[in-house]
Amino acid sequence: MSDTTLHPQSHPSHDQAGDCGCVDTHHHDSMAGLSTPADSTPSATHGYLGTKTKYQTALRRIEGQVRGLQRMVDEEKYCIDVLTQISAVTGALQKVALGMLEEHLSHCVVRAAQAGGEEAQLKVQEASDAIARLVRS
Amino acid sequence: MSDTTLHPQSHPSHDQAGDCGCVDTHHHDSMAGLSTPADSTPSATHGYLGTKTKYQTALRRIEGQVRGLQRMVDEEKYCIDVLTQISAVTGALQKVALGMLEEHLSHCVVRAAQAGGEEAQLKVQEASDAIARLVRS
Amino acid sequence: MSDTTLHPQSHPSHDQAGDCGCVDTHHHDSMAGLSTPADSTPSATHGYLGTKTKYQTALRRIEGQVRGLQRMVDEEKYCIDVLTQISAVTGALQKVALGMLEEHLSHCVVRAAQAGGEEAQLKVQEASDAIARLVRS
Amino acid sequence: MSDTTLHPQSHPSHDQAGDCGCVDTHHHDSMAGLSTPADSTPSATHGYLGTKTKYQTALRRIEGQVRGLQRMVDEEKYCIDVLTQISAVTGALQKVALGMLEEHLSHCVVRAAQAGGEEAQLKVQEASDAIARLVRS
Numbered sequence: 088m089s090d091t092t093l094h095p096q097s098h099p100s101h102d103q104a105g106d107c108g109c110v111d112t113h114h115h116d117s118m119a120g121l122s123t124p125a126d127s128t129p130s131a132t133h134g135y136l137g138t139k140t141k142y143q144t145a146l147r148r149i150e151g152q153v154r155g156l157q158r159m160v161d162e163e164k165y166c167i168d169v170l171t172q173i174s175a176v177t178g179a180l181q182k183v184a185l186g187m188l189e190e191h192l193s194h195c196v197v198r199a200a201q202a203g204g205e206e207a208q209l210k211v212q213e214a215s216d217a218i219a220r221l222v223r224s
Numbered sequence: 225m226s227d228t229t230l231h232p233q234s235h236p237s238h239d240q241a242g243d244c245g246c247v248d249t250h251h252h253d254s255m256a257g258l259s260t261p262a263d264s265t266p267s268a269t270h271g272y273l274g275t276k277t278k279y280q281t282a283l284r285r286i287e288g289q290v291r292g293l294q295r296m297v298d299e300e301k302y303c304i305d306v307l308t309q310i311s312a313v314t315g316a317l318q319k320v321a322l323g324m325l326e327e328h329l330s331h332c333v334v335r336a337a338q339a340g341g342e343e344a345q346l347k348v349q350e351a352s353d354a355i356a357r358l359v360r361s
Numbered sequence: 362m363s364d365t366t367l368h369p370q371s372h373p374s375h376d377q378a379g380d381c382g383c384v385d386t387h388h389h390d391s392m393a394g395l396s397t398p399a400d401s402t403p404s405a406t407h408g409y410l411g412t413k414t415k416y417q418t419a420l421r422r423i424e425g426q427v428r429g430l431q432r433m434v435d436e437e438k439y440c441i442d443v444l445t446q447i448s449a450v451t452g453a454l455q456k457v458a459l460g461m462l463e464e465h466l467s468h469c470v471v472r473a474a475q476a477g478g479e480e481a482q483l484k485v486q487e488a489s490d491a492i493a494r495l496v497r498s
Numbered sequence: 499m500s501d502t503t504l505h506p507q508s509h510p511s512h513d514q515a516g517d518c519g520c521v522d523t524h525h526h527d528s529m530a531g532l533s534t535p536a537d538s539t540p541s542a543t544h545g546y547l548g549t550k551t552k553y554q555t556a557l558r559r560i561e562g563q564v565r566g567l568q569r570m571v572d573e574e575k576y577c578i579d580v581l582t583q584i585s586a587v588t589g590a591l592q593k594v595a596l597g598m599l600e601e602h603l604s605h606c607v608v609r610a611a612q613a614g615g616e617e618a619q620l621k622v623q624e625a626s627d628a629i630a631r632l633v634r635s
Binding site for chain 1: 314350
Binding site for chain 1: 592595596599600603604607608609611612614618619622623625626629630632633634
């Protein structure tokens, strides 16, 4: 959340190993996965990173919708119309979350399972907690 | 959604009757907002308008959270952390929606009921549809 | 929940005044409402009571679905199929809840508003709390 | 979750491959359950089957709650109280769903991932669809 500060030290490791940042959290070796054993090119895409642009676009659109909500309140629009717009934003956020979750299962969880060890169960637990938060939010 | 266009002609009806536009169902230009240069009667209360600042603050915070999400994706943060943040934003939006809905029921629906006629049923129908969208989103 | 035990003391008041049981909770006078000043016949329908059969039918169907779920687990059906069925039951319950809420707003809340006094705000508060529980459940 | 409890009456096909039917996506007769009297190997673990009793108990309790709802409507209880009870049932169903989903990820998806091939991606896709239904229901 620390704004626009660059994190030059964190990206490189991503480029070398990462999948949706799994690399930053726990398992490193498991990330090697099926693929790209000599994945060193900085342009390599990883995890949700292959679809990073899709999420960036969606989130910019959502930001625009939230600003639209602010204008609606500023201009004292009818509450029901504001509520309709809030439902639209919530739906858009859920869509991002569901897409990201699917990619997480597809990349991180599957890879952890393939790597063996208890990492897979940790990943499943973690994903399940995230799903519970989504269902209840 | 009609953006930043001012509606200078609109407020009077608010002052006389309205609560978040409940004057009638299809809130016309009366909603205008921001400006209200000659918004005279100080005692007039207007639906969520009494708590407008609260919503403006919450929505600005939500906008910040959405920008935080963008940064998280830009910086390739771990998916589970992005999902946690999405749940937080969704929860914050729901809180705004529930607050606004309560004020809508409290002002617009109650007033329509008191005014009599079929307006009350239209308001109830409209609110129920909004509730259904919230529950399902 | 005490099963088939009769509540001889509670029904009569329903017959005389009630609307979806509002009568049992708080306001009595407000229940008289627009209508039926001499509503004394035991067959009088009230509040959601006009659509009571609809809810009874829906809830019996939901009970059947829950028993279907038990059979699925007994017979060790595939988890994803069980989950699909759970989503169906949840959706059916939400439909009952949304229908009942709309009737509650339409009858109890509108009537309380018309009766005046602070009862209306109590009803709105109570309905809003119920909506929040639905949205979050 | 692997629980060593035997299910002598249940498994054959399960013992050979499956976990909650993940043997293949379109669980055929192998799911049959109840029947399958000559279930041999004791070491087999079976998806949610280790915790089958937990789900059976929860679903019986939910059935009781749904019958309680029927009685509430029969006895014309206050709508808000019915709504509160509906939220409780919905919450209980979601809890069953989340538990079952976690076990599904933990067993079926992880196993499919370990088995390799495109089965893992099919499982992830299928689980993601189920999650989307839960989030939206």
